[in-house]
Amino acid sequence: METAPLKEHLKKQIIAFLNLTSVKPEDIKDDQPLFGEGEGLGLDSIDSLELIVLLNREFGIVIQDPKEGRKVLVNINTMVDYIEKHRTK
Amino acid sequence: MLHIHQTTCISPQRTFPHPDLEELHESVNSRLSVIEPDYTGIPQNALRRMARSTRIGVGAAFPLLRRPEAGSSYSSVTSPPSIDGIIIGTANAGMEESIQFMKQIIDHEEGMLAPGVFVQSTPNTIAAQISLLSRNRGYNTTHVHRGLAFENALLDAAMLVRENPRHNYLLGGVDEIGAFNYNIDYLDGWYKKEALSSKRLYEDNSAGSIAGEGAALFLVNDRPENALARVRALATLHSKDPAAVRDQLRHFIDTRLQAGEKIDLFLSGENGDNRLLPFFLSCEDILDRDIPIARFKHMCGEYPTASAFAVWLACHLLQSQSIPPHIIKRMPGSTDPGNRGDKNTVACRNILIYNSHKGAQHSFIWITGTHALTTRPDR
Amino acid sequence: MSKVFVTGVGVISAIGNTLAENHMSLQQGRCGLSTSGNLPTRYAGILPFGEVGIDDGTLREKLRVQDPGVTRTSLLALHALKEAIRDAGMIPSQLGAGDTALVSANTVGGMCLMDELYRDVNRDANGSVFLSSYDPASINIYLQSYYGIKGIVNTIDTACSSAANAIMYGARLIRNGLAKRVLAGGADSLSKFTINGFNALHILSPEICTPFDRDRKGLTLGEGAAFLVLEREEDIRDKKVYAEVSGFANSTDAFHPSSLSAEGEGPYLAMKGALASAGLKEDKIDFINAHGTGTENNDEVESRAMIRLFGEPPPFLSTKANIGHTLGASGAIEAVYTLLSLVHQEVYAGLHCKHPIPGTGLLPIQAYRRLPLHHAMSNSFGFGGNCTSLIFSKAR
Numbered sequence: 001m002e003t004a005p006l007k008e009h010l011k012k013q014i015i016a017f018l019n020l021t022s023v024k025p026e027d028i029k030d031d032q033p034l035f036g037e038g039e040g041l042g043l044d045s046i047d048s049l050e051l052i053v054l055l056n057r058e059f060g061i062v063i064q065d066p067k068e069g070r071k072v073l074v075n076i077n078t079m080v081d082y083i084e085k086h087r088t089k
Numbered sequence: 090m091l092h093i094h095q096t097t098c099i100s101p102q103r104t105f106p107h108p109d110l111e112e113l114h115e116s117v118n119s120r121l122s123v124i125e126p127d128y129t130g131i132p133q134n135a136l137r138r139m140a141r142s143t144r145i146g147v148g149a150a151f152p153l154l155r156r157p158e159a160g161s162s163y164s165s166v167t168s169p170p171s172i173d174g175i176i177i178g179t180a181n182a183g184m185e186e187s188i189q190f191m192k193q194i195i196d197h198e199e200g201m202l203a204p205g206v207f208v209q210s211t212p213n214t215i216a217a218q219i220s221l222l223s224r225n226r227g228y229n230t231t232h233v234h235r236g237l238a239f240e241n242a243l244l245d246a247a248m249l250v251r252e253n254p255r256h257n258y259l260l261g262g263v264d265e266i267g268a269f270n271y272n273i274d275y276l277d278g279w280y281k282k283e284a285l286s287s288k289r290l291y292e293d294n295s296a297g298s299i300a301g302e303g304a305a306l307f308l309v310n311d312r313p314e315n316a317l318a319r320v321r322a323l324a325t326l327h328s329k330d331p332a333a334v335r336d337q338l339r340h341f342i343d344t345r346l347q348a349g350e351k352i353d354l355f356l357s358g359e360n361g362d363n364r365l366l367p368f369f370l371s372c373e374d375i376l377d378r379d380i381p382i383a384r385f386k387h388m389c390g391e392y393p394t395a396s397a398f399a400v401w402l403a404c405h406l407l408q409s410q411s412i413p414p415h416i417i418k419r420m421p422g423s424t425d426p427g428n429r430g431d432k433n434t435v436a437c438r439n440i441l442i443y444n445s446h447k448g449a450q451h452s453f454i455w456i457t458g459t460h461a462l463t464t465r466p467d468r
Numbered sequence: 469m470s471k472v473f474v475t476g477v478g479v480i481s482a483i484g485n486t487l488a489e490n491h492m493s494l495q496q497g498r499c500g501l502s503t504s505g506n507l508p509t510r511y512a513g514i515l516p517f518g519e520v521g522i523d524d525g526t527l528r529e530k531l532r533v534q535d536p537g538v539t540r541t542s543l544l545a546l547h548a549l550k551e552a553i554r555d556a557g558m559i560p561s562q563l564g565a566g567d568t569a570l571v572s573a574n575t576v577g578g579m580c581l582m583d584e585l586y587r588d589v590n591r592d593a594n595g596s597v598f599l600s601s602y603d604p605a606s607i608n609i610y611l612q613s614y615y616g617i618k619g620i621v622n623t624i625d626t627a628c629s630s631a632a633n634a635i636m637y638g639a640r641l642i643r644n645g646l647a648k649r650v651l652a653g654g655a656d657s658l659s660k661f662t663i664n665g666f667n668a669l670h671i672l673s674p675e676i677c678t679p680f681d682r683d684r685k686g687l688t689l690g691e692g693a694a695f696l697v698l699e700r701e702e703d704i705r706d707k708k709v710y711a712e713v714s715g716f717a718n719s720t721d722a723f724h725p726s727s728l729s730a731e732g733e734g735p736y737l738a739m740k741g742a743l744a745s746a747g748l749k750e751d752k753i754d755f756i757n758a759h760g761t762g763t764e765n766n767d768e769v770e771s772r773a774m775i776r777l778f779g780e781p782p783p784f785l786s787t788k789a790n791i792g793h794t795l796g797a798s799g800a801i802e803a804v805y806t807l808l809s810l811v812h813q814e815v816y817a818g819l820h821c822k823h824p825i826p827g828t829g830l831l832p833i834q835a836y837r838r839l840p841l842h843h844a845m846s847n848s849f850g851f852g853g854n855c856t857s858l859i860f861s862k863a864r
Contacts, residue, residue: 017203019137042134046205046726049670053203062201066670175720181603187579187661191586194664199510207665208726208851211575211627212604217852220720226737229720229854230633234623235605241622245637248644268589273602276588276595327612327621449609 003080010079017054018047030076048073055079060088090247090323091309092316093456094257097152098401099123099145100303102388106152108405110413113388116287119280120266121301121390135222138209140185142265145304146177146215147222153259153308154223172308173256174228174249177216177263178242180235180393184269186210215263228258236446238262239394240325243454247320250311261306262397270392271300279362279391279447290361290387291418298360301390305401313459318404321345321439321455334451335371338443341453346439352380352455353437354406356399357418358444360386365448372443373419381437382419383412396444396452403440407458469643471701473863474710476556478548478653479804481692481791482518486551491808493790495836497817500791501676501688508583509660511667516676517658518690518792520544537597539578541693542610544797545655548693549611552651556697557707562649569620569647570612571638572695573630573654574796577604580657604796607655619647627850628759629718630654631694631799632858636716638698648703653695654800662795663689669726677762677793679786680771680832682823687761690792694800696807710807714843714861715746721853727765732773734855735759739777739845742857748843750778753859755815755844757806760786760832761793766849771828783839785818785832799848803858806846810862815839 011025023041033040035048043051045066052069055061061083063069072082098104101121102114114124128136128148136144154172186206193202213231220229228249232241239262246260264270274280281297290299313319322345326337342352355376359369373382389398406412442454480486482500483493493500505512505519522530527543531550553563562568578601579585585602588595600606605623612621620641624633631654638652666672666689673686698713719741721734728734743750759770767786774781787805794801809815818832842862849855 018205020133021137022133044134044724046208046669049668050203050205053201053668056201180605184603187576188586188589190665191582191589191661194582194660195586199660199664202664202668204665204668207668210665211625211851213626213850213852213854214725216626217720217725217854220722220853221725224722226720226722226733228718229626229852230624230637230718231626232622233604233625234621235603235609237621238605238623241620244620244622244646248640248646251644252640269602272589272591273585273595273599276591276593277599325620327609327617 006080006083007076010076013054013058014051018043018050028076032075034073034075055083059083061086090320091250092311092313093307093309093318093320093404094316095153095308096306096317096401096404097149098303098305098398099126099149100389100398101301105149113288113415116299116390119284119299121287121299122266123302131222135218138205139218140209142179142182142185142263143209143215143218145265146182146261146263147218149304149306150219150259150261153306154219171257172223172225172227172259173253174258175216175219175225176230176242176245176258177261178232178239178394178397179212179215179263180233180238181264181270182212183210183214185265185267188268219259236393236450237325237452239397240323240452243320243323246309250309254311257308257310259306260309261304262394263304264392264394265302266300287387287390291359291384293361294363296362296364298362298386298391301392301395303389303392303398305397316459318407318459319457321457324453326451327449328451329449331367331371334368335375338372338453339375345455350439352439352441354440355380355382356403356440356442357382357384358386358395358399359384360391365445368445368448368451379421381417381421383416384418385416393446396442396454399442399444400454400456403442403456406440472639472642472698472713473701473704474696474713474807475699475704475707476552476697477695477710477804477807478551478555479694479801480520480544480547481794481801482520482690483790485522487555494805494808494816497819497836499676499789499819507658509663511663515672515674516688518688518794519658520691537601538610539598539601540580540657541574541578541655542607544657544691544693545572545607545611546614548653548655549651549695552695552697558697564616564618566618567648568617569638569641569650570608570617571622571624571634571650571652572608573624573634573799574604574607574656575625575627575630576656576659576662578602578606579661580659582659582661625796626854627852628793628795629799629848629850629854629856630796632846632848632856633718635696635713635800635803635858636718636856639713639716642698642700648700650698651695652698653693654797655693656794656796657691658689671763673762676820677789678820679760679762679789680767680818680825680830681821682825684762684764684767686763687788688792690794692791692794692797692801694797694804696800696803709863711810711860711863713858715742715748715859716857717741717745718856721855723853726851728769728849730769732769734853735770735773735847735849736776738855738857739773739847742845742859746859746861748859752843753782753845754841755782755809756784757802757844757846758784758786759847759849760788762788768825768828770847771825771830775828781830783815783833785816789819799856803846806844806860810841810844810860813838813841
């Protein structure tokens, strides 16, 4: 299944939802860590809670335990995998 | 009380990073909004979550906190000493974030909500962000007592420099125009119903003022050496009676000024609201006739911590040794044609600020310069 | 500098409307948290809360408050302040004197009326009666006008450490000669706003909170108010005295907007600073009323900071297990509870904690007991890393 449009869409959603004003979709690599400074996008624990809300509002995915969420929210690839398996909309 | 060593101010006027007050910026839609800098050097990951009050508070604090990078808009600011504590006065920081979070609560019917704005919704978010960015583990507090929030922060700082000699503190007053600050106070009748330019603020005989905002930050300690100015005394009062405020001013002048000292400039928080005018006029009434009077709300607008802007302005006037004509309300001697040249100048060391918030909370702040200010009304 | 003493207290919480009721509940190990409340939120009846057992109407009647713009937070604050003033035997001429200050704290002001506030923010005309009752300062401005206070009046908001900072500011006003007596405290009432906020952060416990327990699931929100009357040593004469405000410190964790660093630098520095300010060594602290919210982060970090500072920490508990996290009131209510322990030379049971946190091995006090106490500490930590510790010492 072609995931490129979903990835592009997700990157735009993340940028808008987290107000990453200085980041463009093409700046986020599919395997780039979302969390941590340096290599990563520099997101933190509050962002991970925000992304769980984003997955809920955009794709109807319910993640109850934030710790479970961190396993999904590694990079764009892991998020897209999870979305494809669990999306309800 | 304390000595002011450095100041920064983000305001609706050209005050940051280099002040230029000759040209007056006018209000738009009865609002005087700040001129925001580009915040070079502040991490994007911190900036993206900040509402405007936090942004301008942190932005104004930033040059006082760290060695500026070459080429940044802060590079002209001299390197600051280390900071031992952060004290912020703000009536309503965090309120914009609160309103955004409430919108989520209502729109999503208390369902799954994004917590980012909730975390930033407490008023201590400015002082907290400054401590985070500077890894400052010292004293950190936020005073929120509406129109006396900055005054209490100032008093806190004055106690701190007395308790901890040779320590440096970052003191500030910050508020923004927002859905809360503006809409609620507009409904409550504190802003003009008809659009009015800030240039005509004092001419309009009606209720309400023009909304304003700003962030004024001060590096303070107990050392007079190389200080820009010294805050000599502060008095605050809750009262709705102009006579009580006038009595407080008389008492302030009688008890605080030493023999031979006089007020050289009265900086009035007059704000174009005709209901508050009696407070300002009754104070002016008991001043000696030869004391010049200036006003500042046409520059910064009305907001609960506008007195922080006034303190910044006083420091600037004492330093720059000139008074922009647009702030002068009364300049004794300037109409005297025989009084020109050097004789015309007024040595100005002592500035007394009087501010009133909603005619219920009042403050007097006395600031002394380290050198004489020369007033040049014919400039 | 004058020594500062507590000469009167007032408190209202989920375990009592008066000091005496709160004292009895603490002795009996009563928990005031339950799901039986009637709050305007979809979580009413689902999540436990620590509601004060008097509705607004009854509070108004009891306090004879006519003004319709007065919020529940102001009513709770007035209730506690009245009791404190009566308890200290303050007379009207003292209340109206220029050297009496009023310093109090809260976190969300009149936002217990969240729906009303949201409506007011979004309309162009015909505002509600609450327009000047939403901001944090509104509570103290109401109390100031109620009593005609002429001295320094201030409101502090450093999130959950607010009231501890109000007490500290009040004590410093006296030490600096800026006031002879200070009414210092805090108040907050339950709000749909804070309930949803902490829930969004996943730190609201689905069951009654279990501070310092291995299996803790988060905090339980509560409401209430407390005030302390602080006076100078030289003005006290033969007055009843609860304790001396002997030490205090405020430090910042500077780590994260809403959680504490693993090593608990802010809490450690606040406790250490309070000891230094009181001129006491670590082994002189006989008891700690901990911040102990019941969240995974706070309780572990606070435990580690206590171990780091004290080695073997003194007996401690979190009274949030009794009344919930009362946010802007917590520093004041918990200070009052600490004073009760000092005055009565007793400690109360730290409720709901069965298993220590692995790695710390610390268990709060398990049952009520008599205990000789000379110096007691009260901790309050807030969002933004704002940490404050207070030390109260038994009056001789």
